[in-house]
Amino acid sequence: MATQQQLEAWFAAVDKDGSGAINVAELQQCLAQSGLNFSMKLVSSLIRMYDTDRTATYSKSEFFQLYGFLQRVQTTFAQFDRDRSGVLDLEEMYQALIALGYTLDKQPGGAYYTLCQSYDFDRSGKFKFDSPAPRSSRSSAQSSFWSGSARAAIQA
Ligand SMILES: [Ca+2]
Ligand SMILES: [Ca+2]
Numbered sequence: 001m002a003t004q005q006q007l008e009a010w011f012a013a014v015d016k017d018g019s020g021a022i023n024v025a026e027l028q029q030c031l032a033q034s035g036l037n038f039s040m041k042l043v044s045s046l047i048r049m050y051d052t053d054r055t056a057t058y059s060k061s062e063f064f065q066l067y068g069f070l071q072r073v074q075t076t077f078a079q080f081d082r083d084r085s086g087v088l089d090l091e092e093m094y095q096a097l098i099a100l101g102y103t104l105d106k107q108p109g110g111a112y113y114t115l116c117q118s119y120d121f122d123r124s125g126k127f128k129f130d131s132p133a134p135r136s137s138r139s140s141a142q143s144s145f146w147s148g149s150a151r152a153a154i155q156a
Pocket of ligand 1: 015
């Protein structure tokens with residue numbers, strides 16, 4: 001788990017204009033730097049998850065909640081990665097999502113496969129994640145953190 005100091009530093013890094021709030025463009029830029037090119041619409045839905053005061057931006061406390069959620073996703077993924085390969089196959093991914101409280105339609109063409117196709121960027125049928133972030137340096141923590149869990153979190 002990240003220290004308060006690490007969280008503060010991470011928030012400051014994403015809040016490019018130093019406004020004290022993270023807007024859609026700033027979050028999108030942060031994701032893009034980690035190789036996740038999400039549309040404005042998807043990034044907006046990530047913001048809506050914990051935007052409790054409905055400002056369409058993340059305050060620090062809201063942003064930390066998102067962080068906590070993504071940590072839970074990552075921990076759950078690790079539990080279902082039985083061979084510790086850092087990769088979940090479709091079935092393991094499905095079980096992990098159920099454990100997180102998401103039941104998706106697994107019929108061909110249903111919500112689950114639509115979701116998987118949306119985030120399976122290399123079309124491998126497998127989902128990669130890194131070990132829990134943050135690590136020693138801020139930039140690598142940011143990158144492994146997002147690339148590992150954002151794609152599963154974003155559909156909530
Ligand atoms: Ca800002
Ligand atoms: Ca807000």
